[in-house]
Amino acid sequence: MSVRSAISTIMRAIRVTEFGGPQVLKLETNVPVPRPSEDQVLIKVHAAGINPVDTYIRSGTYAVKPTLPYTPGKDVAGVVEEMGSKVKHLKKGDRVYSMAVASGGYAEYCTSASTGTKLLHSNLTFEEGAGVGIPYYTAYRALVIIGGAKPGETVLIHGASGAVGLACVQIAKSRGLHVLGTAGSEAGIDLILRNGCDAAFSHREDGYAAKIMEATSNNGPQIIIEMLANVNLEKDLEMISKRGRIVVVGNRGSVEITPRLAMQKECIVTGMLLFNASQNEMDEIDAAVSAGMRDGWVKPPIGKTYTLDQAPAAHNDVINNQGTLGRLIIKVC
Numbered sequence: 261m262s263v264r265s266a267i268s269t270i271m272r273a274i275r276v277t278e279f280g281g282p283q284v285l286k287l288e289t290n291v292p293v294p295r296p297s298e299d300q301v302l303i304k305v306h307a308a309g310i311n312p313v314d315t316y317i318r319s320g321t322y323a324v325k326p327t328l329p330y331t332p333g334k335d336v337a338g339v340v341e342e343m344g345s346k347v348k349h350l351k352k353g354d355r356v357y358s359m360a361v362a363s364g365g366y367a368e369y370c371t372s373a374s375t376g377t378k379l380l381h382s383n384l385t386f387e388e389g390a391g392v393g394i395p396y397y398t399a400y401r402a403l404v405i406i407g408g409a410k411p412g413e414t415v416l417i418h419g420a421s422g423a424v425g426l427a428c429v430q431i432a433k434s435r436g437l438h439v440l441g442t443a444g445s446e447a448g449i450d451l452i453l454r455n456g457c458d459a460a461f462s463h464r465e466d467g468y469a470a471k472i473m474e475a476t477s478n479n480g481p482q483i484i485i486e487m488l489a490n491v492n493l494e495k496d497l498e499m500i501s502k503r504g505r506i507v508v509v510g511n512r513g514s515v516e517i518t519p520r521l522a523m524q525k526e527c528i529v530t531g532m533l534l535f536n537a538s539q540n541e542m543d544e545i546d547a548a549v550s551a552g553m554r555d556g557w558v559k560p561p562i563g564k565t566y567t568l569d570q571a572p573a574a575h576n577d578v579i580n581n582q583g584t585l586g587r588l589i590i591k592v593c
């Protein structure tokens with residue numbers, strides 16, 4: 261029996277035939293299993309991560325639109341089922357995670373570029389594996405590569421209770437920074453403290469910025485990793501230390517700021533888009549994340565798990581959640 265004939269030819273997958281609200285995510289049961297090209301692998305998906313960007317793409321408002329119909333999802337963890345002819349570094353049965361999914365991750369099988377498919381350390385479950393890709397690569401690039409974080413510096417993770425925020429907390433702690441974080445709920449504050457924050461603040465409480473200033477002896481954090489710039493950028497400019505760095509990771513609108521604050525602080529405000537990472541940067545992040553999985557500090561907290569048919573609820577939650585507690589996951593099998 262050939263490898264291919266051992267794999268079923270149809271599968272369950274979410275399909276989107278028109279852009280719109282979460283209701284356009286439809287579970288279909290007779291979707292053809294995709295075939296890997298020569299430099300791809302076929303992954304049997306165990307868990308798929310829900311990223312906010314999946315909702316921007318689904319709604320049709322994102323800069324890059326997929327051709328309809330499509331299956332959403334860039335982040336998965338699972339097992340290699342089949343390799344393209346040029347793939348040498350992976351074999352059938354390998355536990356892997358990928359943020360380079362080609363055919364869509366909300367499905368029982370997906371194809372993935374072999375170069376973006378990485379071994380998942382046995383310290384991590386498949387659910388955790390589906391929380392590694394975009395969150396940790398984003399966090400590392402924002403904090404270390406763009407933010408230039410150094411041991412001993414103080415960083416504020418502004419929005420630390422989500423998937424990227426918690427990854428930032430774990431990475432910053434592992435690199436010897438003093439880590440401050442914010443969350444919007446009691447449970448979120450507890451979670452970020454358990455993941456390595458030295459002090460935690462509620463971004464829903466009046467006057468929390470003054471408390472952050474107090475915690476830094478009124479010097480302000482040297483780095484701020486910002487998850488909601490349209491709400492917080494002015495506050496960040498007020499809080500940042502002299503010659504500090506503000507890295508905008510998340511933004512959902514526009515904001516009025518006082519540029520004079522940037523003059524007074526001589527601070528840098530920079531954006532970060534993971535998509536712009538060079539191959540050298542990706543290689544650096546691969547090495548760091550791989551060491552982190554082995555040493556135990558890459559450990560994605562899972563906030564909530566859904567089944568494939570609950571994809572609309574997962575999309576609704578990832579964008580409207582107040583009181584995030586880590587990564588949202590679709591458990592496929």
Ligand SMILES: NC(=O)c1ccc[n+]([C@@H]2O[C@H](COP(=O)([O-])OP(=O)(O)OC[C@H]3O[C@@H](n4cnc5c(N)ncnc54)[C@H](OP(=O)(O)O)[C@@H]3O)[C@@H](O)[C@H]2O)c1
Binds near residue numbers: 398582
């Ligand atoms: N630039 C890139 O390349 C890149 C890559 C990945 C993600 N992103 C973006 O980064 C953001 C975070 O992604 P994610 O996957 O971590 O999303 P997520 O898991 O949904 O987390 C969202 C975070 O934002 C927090 N938040 C809500 N209101 C806030 C406020 N007023 N001030 C500060 N934080 C607030 C939430 O806290 P509570 O719920 O506890 O209030 C939570 O910690 C999203 O906008 C996403 O699109 C950008």
